[in-house]
Amino acid sequence: MGAAKVLVVDDEPGMVRLVTLYLHGAGYTVISETTGAGALQAVDHHRPDLVVLDVGLPDIDGYAVCRQVRAGVDIPIIMLTARGEPRDRVAGLEGGADDYISKPFQPDELVARVRAVLRRARPQKQRVEHYAIEGLTVDTVQRDVNLDGERIDLRPKEFDLLVELISHPGQVFTREQLVERVWGYEYLGDGATLDVHVWRLRGKLGETGKQARYIQTVWGVGYRLKAVSHGA
Numbered sequence: 599m600g601a602a603k604v605l606v607v608d609d610e611p612g613m614v615r616l617v618t619l620y621l622h623g624a625g626y627t628v629i630s631e632t633t634g635a636g637a638l639q640a641v642d643h644h645r646p647d648l649v650v651l652d653v654g655l656p657d658i659d660g661y662a663v664c665r666q667v668r669a670g671v672d673i674p675i676i677m678l679t680a681r682g683e684p685r686d687r688v689a690g691l692e693g694g695a696d697d698y699i700s701k702p703f704q705p706d707e708l709v710a711r712v713r714a715v716l717r718r719a720r721p722q723k724q725r726v727e728h729y730a731i732e733g734l735t736v737d738t739v740q741r742d743v744n745l746d747g748e749r750i751d752l753r754p755k756e757f758d759l760l761v762e763l764i765s766h767p768g769q770v771f772t773r774e775q776l777v778e779r780v781w782g783y784e785y786l787g788d789g790a791t792l793d794v795h796v797w798r799l800r801g802k803l804g805e806t807g808k809q810a811r812y813i814q815t816v817w818g819v820g821y822r823l824k825a826v827s828h829g830a
Contacts, residue, residue, distance in 0.1 A: 602626050603628075603644060604626045604628050604646060604648050605629045605637065605644065605649045606618060606628055606630045606631075607630070607633075607634070607640075607651045607652055608650075608655075608678065609633065609652065613652075613678075617705065621712065623709075633658070634663040637651065641673065648675070648676065648712060648715060648716055649667065649674070651677055651695075653679040653680075654679065664677065664694050668694035674718075676695065676712065678701060679700055680701045697711050697714075697715050699711060706774070710778050713778060731764065731812065732812070743760065745804060752799070752802060759795055762780055763821065764823050768824070770820060770821070771822065772819055773793075775820065777791070780792075
């Protein structure tokens with residue numbers, strides 16, 4: 599699957615450049631428009647995977663654009679607005695928006711919300727109930743973990759972190775991606791919390807020193823779990 603395509607619609611060139619920069623940095627393909635009419639044409643022509651849509655456009659307001667997009671195609675939409683009133687958020691969500699963020703915002707937060715909305719919009723894969731790798735088994739229904747035949751106790755976030763890693767064998771996650779996936783994009787902590795959980799999880803998995811049996815550090819990037827040998 600290629601990079602997700604995001605349409606950014608805002609009449610402020612500086613805002614478009616900023617959002618484009620961060621979305622490109624997160625691996626997304628970005629298309630931009632400055633008007634509501636241009637946004638509707640871009641949706642028809644490019645079929646983006648998600649639209650980041652400003653409310654205050656010079657021709658058609660964002661709410662009307664959102665409704666017209668929703669009437670034709672099922673594309674997730676995140677609304678941007680300088681208005682912070684609850685009624686504006688309600689208007690956007692009732693108009694069909696999937697999420698709503700007020701200006702000014704942190705670009706990292708917008709990227710996290712884009713990831714979260716895209717993840718919710720994708721068809722859910724059939725749930726895998728068991729994973730196994732080199733003496734380690736994980737039961738996602740009972741939330742049981744066994745190491746070399748012995749049950750080990752994990753805290754809830756340690757378990758969630760392990761499942762996130764073992765369900766994507768060999769995939770390298772940045773620290774920011776793991777924080778978002780395990781704690782959610784509204785989490786206000788930092789990567790230090792993740793590092794502590796990885797350290798505790800490694801200890802419970804019997805990993806000592808620099809030799810990683812399961813969780814590997816990718817220096818300067820994040821973490822990955824060795825490829826799963828089999829799953830059920």
